Amino acid sequence: MFRFLIAVVILGLVASAPARAQKVGDAVPSFSLTGLDDKTYTPANYEGSVFVLYYLGHN
Secondary structure, eight states, rough: OOOHHHHHHHHHHHTTOOOOOOOOOOOOOOEEEETSSSSEEEEGGTTSSSSOOOOOOOO
């Protein structure tokens, strides 16, 4: 049981490693979001335009 708990703690520490921060000029990572209108939006839809993503995180 003790070995299992140690393994869980180690995996938790590895999995929670911080991601690399984006820098100005970096390409936007690929992702998709579903809007309130049930349409899927991706950064590719806005190629050549100003793209602002406002994320309001709810805990």
